[in-house]
Amino acid sequence: MAEDLLSPQRIDDVAERYPQVPRLLARLPADDLLRAGRLLSRVSPDEVLRAHPTTPTLTIAVTGHGTLSALVPALTAQLARHGILLRPHLTDYDSYVFELSDPDSELHAANPDMALCVLDPAVVFDEVPTPWHVDDVEKVLAEKTALVEGIAARFADTARGVLVLNTVPLLRRHTGQLVDLKSRARLGVLWREFNARLLALVETNPSVVVIDLDPLVAEGVEVTDARLDSYAKAHLSQDLLAAYAREVGHLARNLAGRTKKCLAVDLDNTLWGGVLGDDGPEGIEIGGGYRGEAFRSFQRVVAQLGSQGVLLAAVSKNDPEPVRAVLREHPDMVLREGDFVRVAASWWPKSESIAALAEDLNIGADSFVFADDSPYERGQVRHALPDVAVVDLDDEPALHPHRLLLDGWFDVRELTGEDLKRPAKYRDELVRKDFMHGFDSIADYLAELGVRVRLARVEPADVPRVSQLTLRTNQFNLTTKRLQPAEVQSLLADPSAQVLAIHSGDRFGDNGLVGVVFTRREHDVVHVENFLLSCRVFARGIEQACLSSVLARAKAAGASAVVGRYRPTAKNGKVRDFYPRNGFVPAGAEDDTSVFRHDLADIAAVPGHVRLTENFGGTP
Incomplete structure (x- = not known):
């Protein structure tokens, strides 16, 4: 079947067969994978979505200093390996400063989930004089550091997506132009300091990810092809771009909620x-x-x-x-x-x-x-x-x-305290399962479990965990809106929005922060923009308790109704009737999203076996 996929004569079938693509690509060698990427990049994402509307899709903008057209098929193949559809946006040659900095640029208009700013050695050496000295390189490196830091800050202020930068390899053809070893050593120090500054951007800018190319180069990947570098201004080799695309694929999988557990x-x-x-x-x-x-x-x-x-x-x-x-x-x-x-x-x-x-x-x-x-x-x-x-x-x-x-199956942007506790919590969950088997009914089990729930506004320290829940939660996720930490932080600062964290525990211990409710008030209506809950704590009455609390709070604050939305995906079918089961009635649709409304006249009580505490902070 892989041979069929790679056949240009079968391109018209690819959209219909797209769910089979990840399995077909899984074991292809690198050359065949790139060939498949070239074929897949000719398939319209809209055709795939017409045939398979729940296919996860990411828009990725590609910009940089050199020619980067070879990166698009590599990205297409790597995302397809993980079941993700790519909408690429490739900018013009050497337009990265304008495209990333100007909110009116075509890149910003594409509203990318990720913007890849691909840096290469020519970013620096195209601007040193002839002949050059280490002092000249030092000056350009300082200018580029300030430029990239400024671009990253500007992008964070004007765009919603993730900005992906990379470290820049130092080529032998540049160090070899210095005949004294002391100067070579000083150039090495300056270059590594430049890359260290790039890597450090993730500490201060939550919208930035930096891919370190050094480990890829250390494994023998050629940085550049001299002829393509000179004749086509393709400053990074096809092999390095393919390895880079693989790393981007790991990040894409995380953004699409497909990180393995x-x-x-x-x-x-x-x-x-x-x-x-x-x-x-x-x-x-x-x-x-x-x-x-x-x-x-x-x-x-x-x-x-x-x-x-x-x-x-x-x-x-x-x-x-x-x-x-x-x-x-x-x-x-x-x-x-x-x-x-x-x-x-x-x-x-x-x-x-x-x-x-x-x-x-x-x-x-x-x-x-x-x-x-x-x-x-x-x-x-x-x-x-x-x-x-x-x-x-x-x-x-x-x-x-x-x-x-090799495939970074478990890669996340940032580890949280909840991550480190996860194995122990899942071991506790297996103990809960064993405990449940000793009861004749679920009601008896829940009565003895002693479920505790705390619904409270999200604090700044919770932002990484809240973002992670939006990225990783698939089954109980009513709209599957994926949010980066900066987007969660923005919601905390929005006076019309409220982000509520769900903490739970029971007789076997503390489950931690297991869910989030996102609400926004518009006039006298409260909109539940998303509601999500970790799969570890399903079917314990936690979701009903939290929804009841949100409804009661909205009524007490003078709201006339609460509106909720459900957007179907391949994974969240089990919650398609969550709102109707809890007193909401259908209120139309918005594109692929069903809308439900609760008039707050009859609010179901918090389940009797759940002990709920609340701290809403402000008015919903």
Whole structure:
């Protein structure tokens, strides 16, 4: 089927077949992936959306100093790999200063979700004199630093999207023009200080992301093609632009709410060498020899991901007790049983183990990454659970870390305190599931669970977590409006808007900030612009309690009605009737969004098993 996709004769079929595209692209080599990107870039996004209206779509503007047309097909392919449709906007050659700074520019008119300002070495060296000295470069670097910082600040003030910058590689052809090593060293210092200033922009400007090209170059990617650089002003090589596009794809996945949550990892020949059932605990390879050290190194990488909020699950075809014994007792293991939210050791098909875990954790199969050395097991999971991202490992453990990390499956813009607590909270959630099984009815379970809810206005310290919830929450997300931190901050400063954080807890502990309600008052009507809730806390009465509170508050403040909206997506079908179930009546539609209205005459009470506290702050 991949060959069909790559055939220009089949281009007319691509829009109809777009949901199949991610699976077809998943295992293509780099050259074929770029070729597929060229084909896909010829497909109209509007045609795809007519056939598949819930397809996530991002508008990305591309601007910079050099010729960047080769970046568009690379971006198209990388976004398509993650099921995202690209609307590209490519600016004219060397127009980045005007396009990013002027709110009346075509770039601003495109209203991009991301604006890629691609920087290259010629940004600096096109402006040094001939001959040049290090002092000349220092002057230009200072000017460019001030220019880029000014552009970033201006863009944050005038645009809603994310500005993506990059560090700039220093070429041998430039350092080689200096014949004394002391001058070369000074140029290196100045250049690294310039890149450090670029990287530091993320600390002061929440609208900025900086992609560091140094790690890509360090892996052997050529920075430039001398002929294309000279003849076409394409200052970065096609290979580097392709690697850059892959990094942008990770960010795009996050912006589209498609960041993965759980790493399901095999054990035999993946976390350790050998087969536990055949070799026994004393015969598996962990530490000791060179292969054993490679497996330990991979375990360290997995542990590092887990320490940053990635849920870890062991999925293995083994008897459970020997597996648990190794995880608890083997002296060379880095990962222990407590590092996993679930150790699924059984003889079930691995797809069934993953599906059962998804149900227990109340997350979708599309939240999983599955890493296994067995082609059979990978193929079985791909076939049964096509939404799971599958990492192809093999019999070379030294390459396991590279293959797992290549696609940045768990990348987010910023870690929050809630991220670091996530594994413990999901482990608590599994305890809640076990607790529930001891009751004859859901009502009895909820009565004993002791649900606590605090609905309070968002504080500045909560902004990163609120933004993250809008980016990551898909199932209970009534309009799927994705907001960057700067956009949340802007709403906090808007006197007509109110952003309310939902905190919850119960007898098993604190769940933290698990949801958000966005409201805006226009005259005597309160509009619920979005309502979202983490999948961890569904079906406990939390959503009904918070909606009841918002309605009662609106009535007390003199509002005549509350209006809510629901925009369907591929993931939020379970809340399509949320407003009708809670006393709202249909009130028309706005494009693809259904509108509902509550006249505040009959407001349902907060569920009796929920203990609710409120702090609205101001008038809704």
